[in-house]
Structures are given as structure tokens and as C-alpha cells.
Amino acid sequence: MAALEHPAVKKHILDVTSDEHVKDIVQRIMKEEGRIDMLINNAGIPLAGALADIPAEDMSILFDVNVVALHRTARAVIPHMAKQKEGLIMNVGSIVGEIPTPWMGAYEASKAAVKVMTEVLSLECKPLDIRVMLLAPASVTTQIYKSYKDFQLPDGSLYQKYLPNIKDRVAHGKVQKVTMSAERFADEVITKAVSKRPPxxxxxxxGSWLFRFLCLLPRRLMLNLVWRRYSKPIP
Structure with a gap:
């Protein structure tokens, strides 16, 4: 956050899981600036592991941050944007919300939910003159997987022999030869977002081309290819 120091930038700490905190920050911005032109819902947390190993409580926390929080913040700004008769809401989903892989199913399910919610929101915001945008990052250099450097399975897991595969899947999200830098990614996103007609x-x-190709395949074939990639023995 220190890198964001700029005379034109104001920073506020926001707990996206709190209705009251979101409402308070939106009211503060409206009081200071008089309007909200763009909401970028970028908050998110990862969750790795086989679905059978993930406690329900962890799933609830994940969905509260990755899905419910996006609804919470959008709901807070929509009345103000509707009054302005303009505005843009950008929800950050992920290509894995469309191309699921084993060992990251909880996170991918949350991103699939973001996709559907954003699609519906784009329809319901049409009569309010509010644009809605779904951003689906492919491979981008970020810190989101940093906490999984030393991933281990819980005691009694049925997937002990797949631990190398799970670590490989997590690493695949962190480093690839084709990974786009966060700086370039941000520049291209903002260029699109502030254009006259945002997509x-x-x-x-x-790796966007690969994901586009996988989306064209019959669903069962695509799932089988993904399983082969993340279940084969790792030397």
C-alpha cells in the first residue's frame, strides 16, 4: 500500500466482510468526493486442497470474501451510481471459474459463483445505466498463492499420494513462463475500464489462448485433459 502514495490517491482500510464498514466507507467517499464512478471488486483469498479435505467453516469464509463481499460492495454503490445514471462495477473472477481443475475446487467454485453473479448483475443494472464488467485473469504474477509455499495435507487425508500434484497445482498458479506481470495486467485492465465502451x-x-481453446472442447473431454495434467506422477 505504501507504493500507492500520491496526492490524488486517498486510502481507506475496508473490511469487505462487514456490512457496516462497507456502508461507512461508501458514505465517507460520497461525502468527500460527491460521486463514485467505478467499483473494482478485487478482494479475494485462495484455498487449496481436495474438496473432501476442506472444512465447511473454511468454505464459508472463502465464499464470504470471494463472493458475498462482492455483492455487499456492489449493493452499497448501486444506489449512488443509479442516481448519477452512470458508473462501472468490475468484478474480478478468474478463468478457473470456467475451466475447473482438481486441488483448487473450493477457490474455483467461488470464482464460478462470481461469474454467474456478475452476469445477472449486468442484466439487472441495464435499466439503471450502470455498466458491469467481468474480469477473468489467466496467469498473472500476484502474491495470492504466497501462503501456500509449504502446503501440507491434513492428517488422515485420502489424497496423500497426490500431495506432489497438489503442490504442483498451487505452483502452477504462481509461476509460469507465460505469466503476465501484474503491472502490465493492471495497465491493460484500466485502459479497457476507462474506455468509452468497456467490455x-x-x-x-x-496462457489466455490455451484457456480459450479448452472452453471450446466438449466438457467431459476438457475435464479429462485437466485431470491427466494434475494427476500424473511427478518425478
């Missing part, structure tokens, strides 16, 4: 859907990042 509804933006797939961006390293």
Missing part, C-alpha cells in the same frame, strides 16, 4: 468480459493474462 462486459475481459480474459487477460498469460
Amino acid at each position: 462486459y468480459y475481459l480474459l487477460l493474462g498469460g
Whole structure:
């Protein structure tokens, strides 16, 4: 956050899981600036592991941050944007919300939910003159997987022999030869977002061509290919 110091930038700490905090920050911005032109819902947390190993409580926390929080903030700004008769809401989903892989199913399910919610929101915001944009990052250099450097399975897991595969899947999200830098990614996203006609859907990042190809395949074939990639023995 220190890198964001600029005379034109004001920073506020926001707990996206709190109705009251979101409402308070939106009211503060409206009081200081008089309007809200763009909401970028970028908050998110990862969750790795086989679905059978993930406690329900962890799933609830994940969905509260990755899905419910996006609804919470959008709901807070929509009345103000509707009054202005303009505004843009950008929800950050992920290509894995469309191309699921084993070992990251909880996170991917949350991003699939973001996709559907954003699609519906784009329809319901049409009569309010509010644009809605779904950003689907492919491979981008970020810090989101940093906490999984030393990933281990819980005791009693049925997937012990797949631990190398799970670590490989997590690493695949962190480093690839085709990964796009966060700086380039941000520049391209903002260029699209502030254009006269922002796209509804933006797939961006390293390896985008591969994901586009996988989306064209019959669903069962695509799932089988993904399983082969993340279940084969790792030397």
C-alpha cells in the first residue's frame, strides 16, 4: 500500500466482510468526493486442497470474501451510481471459474459463483445505466498463492499420494513462463475500464489462448485433459 502514495490517491482500510464498514466507507467517499464512478471488486483469498479435505467453516469464509463481499460492495454503490445514471462495477473472477481443475475446487467454485453473479448483475443494472464488467485473469504474477509455499495435507487425508500434484497445482498458479506481470495486467485492465465502451468480459493474462481453446472442447473431454495434467506422477 505504501507504493500507492500520491496526492490524488486517498486510502481507506475496508473490511469487505462487514456490512457496516462497507456502508461507512461508501458514505465517507460520497461525502468527500460527491460521486463514485467505478467499483473494482478485487478482494479475494485462495484455498487449496481436495474438496473432501476442506472444512465447511473454511468454505464459508472463502465464499464470504470471494463472493458475498462482492455483492455487499456492489449493493452499497448501486444506489449512488443509479442516481448519477452512470458508473462501472468490475468484478474480478478468474478463468478457473470456467475451466475447473482438481486441488483448487473450493477457490474455483467461488470464482464460478462470481461469474454467474456478475452476469445477472449486468442484466439487472441495464435499466439503471450502470455498466458491469467481468474480469477473468489467466496467469498473472500476484502474491495470492504466497501462503501456500509449504502446503501440507491434513492428517488422515485420502489424497496423500497426490500431495506432489497438489503442490504442483498451487505452483502452477504462481509461476509460469507465460505469466503476465501484474503491472502490465493492471495497465491493460484500466485502459479497457476507462474506455468509452468497456467490455462486459475481459480474459487477460498469460496462457489466455490455451484457456480459450479448452472452453471450446466438449466438457467431459476438457475435464479429462485437466485431470491427466494434475494427476500424473511427478518425478
